[in-house]
Amino acid sequence: MSVTPATLARLRLAAQLILPTSTSPTPGPVDVVRWLTALQGQDFPGALWSIGLRSPGTLRADVEAAFNNGDLVRSWPLRGTLHVTAAEDLGWILSLTSGRMVSSVTSRHRQLEITTADLGRVREAALLLLEPTVGGAARASRDELFTAFEAARQATKAQRGMHLLWLLCVEGTLVQGPINSSSGSGNSQYFVRTDQWIKNPRFLAREEALAELALRYFRSHGPATIKDFQWWTKLTLKDITLGLNQVKDQLDTVDCAGITYWMAPETAQLLSTKVPGARSVLLIPGFDEYLLGYTDRRAALAPHHAPLTVPGGNGMFKATVVTGGQVAGTWRKAQGAAEKQREVAGVVLPDFFGELSPAQSKALEKSAKAYANFLGK
Numbered sequence: 001m002s003v004t005p006a007t008l009a010r011l012r013l014a015a016q017l018i019l020p021t022s023t024s025p026t027p028g029p030v031d032v033v034r035w036l037t038a039l040q041g042q043d044f045p046g047a048l049w050s051i052g053l054r055s056p057g058t059l060r061a062d063v064e065a066a067f068n069n070g071d072l073v074r075s076w077p078l079r080g081t082l083h084v085t086a087a088e089d090l091g092w093i094l095s096l097t098s099g100r101m102v103s104s105v106t107s108r109h110r111q112l113e114i115t116t117a118d119l120g121r122v123r124e125a126a127l128l129l130l131e132p133t134v135g136g137a138a139r140a141s142r143d144e145l146f147t148a149f150e151a152a153r154q155a156t157k158a159q160r161g162m163h164l165l166w167l168l169c170v171e172g173t174l175v176q177g178p179i180n181s182s183s184g185s186g187n188s189q190y191f192v193r194t195d196q197w198i199k200n201p202r203f204l205a206r207e208e209a210l211a212e213l214a215l216r217y218f219r220s221h222g223p224a225t226i227k228d229f230q231w232w233t234k235l236t237l238k239d240i241t242l243g244l245n246q247v248k249d250q251l252d253t254v255d256c257a258g259i260t261y262w263m264a265p266e267t268a269q270l271l272s273t274k275v276p277g278a279r280s281v282l283l284i285p286g287f288d289e290y291l292l293g294y295t296d297r298r299a300a301l302a303p304h305h306a307p308l309t310v311p312g313g314n315g316m317f318k319a320t321v322v323t324g325g326q327v328a329g330t331w332r333k334a335q336g337a338a339e340k341q342r343e344v345a346g347v348v349l350p351d352f353f354g355e356l357s358p359a360q361s362k363a364l365e366k367s368a369k370a371y372a373n374f375l376g377k
Helices: 005-015 029-036 044-053 060-068 087-104 106-111 116-129 142-151 160-170 206-221 226-233 237-250 265-272 303-309 358-375
Strands: 072-078 081-086 174-179 189-193 252-256 259-263 281-284 319-323 326-332 349-352
Touching: 005 206, 005 252, 005 259, 005 265, 029 044, 029 060, 029 072, 029 081, 029 206, 044 060, 044 281, 044 358, 060 072, 060 174, 072 087, 072 160, 081 087, 087 106, 087 160, 087 206, 116 142, 116 160, 116 189, 142 160, 160 174, 206 226, 206 237, 206 259, 226 237, 252 265, 259 265, 281 358, 303 326
Parallel strands: none
Antiparallel strands: 072 081, 072 174, 174 189, 252 259, 281 319, 319 326, 326 349
């Protein structure tokens, strides 16, 4: 079957749980993350809304509770970038990706004069700082870890400390777990020992893990191409082929402009009726999987609008207003009294690329109210 890019985009909305379908139950925060397998999380407040957006009725406090309970964690499992995962999934994903991630920064670590012995010293310092307590797993802020590194005669200036911390997380020694509410904004997390915090990690053999990752990516992100999956994981094409060959009989395909896209059978079923979402108006956070889950984003983001969404092409994605699956503008929180007068539902200041219809304006207000409710306003 052949589809248009616009249909492709709306199918992705459904697959990613952004657009509820009549057959999908309302998922909780952990269900959302487990379904997506990993969702980009360098902007922590945005990541929380990415989860809340897909779990209607959920409050930010509910998502935070999933981190505090140890059900969700944040680390660097893909592309050297922060992602949120279900706690039990982090280890087997890192078993596939950590080697290539570490190899990719070898030259940078030479510049920073980070050696294997240095990593051993900071590992020892971190484990000593995070010795289990009677009350449970010990926790430490980034600054507290950096102080321990300095005490072990390991410099942390000029990003060296962050790279050392990154290595400890990529190797699976540390992970970001509970919310650091003492920071004021609640937008940071404590670091904890992975072996103390993640209670029921899954262990998969390499071929089984490759199959699991391929199946879950295409089911939750499809329609998507092999190139999309390769960009998302940075796995070799050989490994991707090995994984996909084990699960392709559990997936369907569709054609768009002569390119093959893989997806879940449940997503493909939507093509037998009218694909929903044509009238939807959604507030998507920056760095959301709806755009960041693919290397080719043209189905949802017109090339001439890309500079308005990622100014200067610097990799900093603005939050977007998505109408009918297409990026139609950006949004942010208002600053100053004048801007606050133009807010929608008291929380959102949109900047559209064009005009919205009256019906779209009403739908936008509904989405803005949902965001306000998520924030507890």
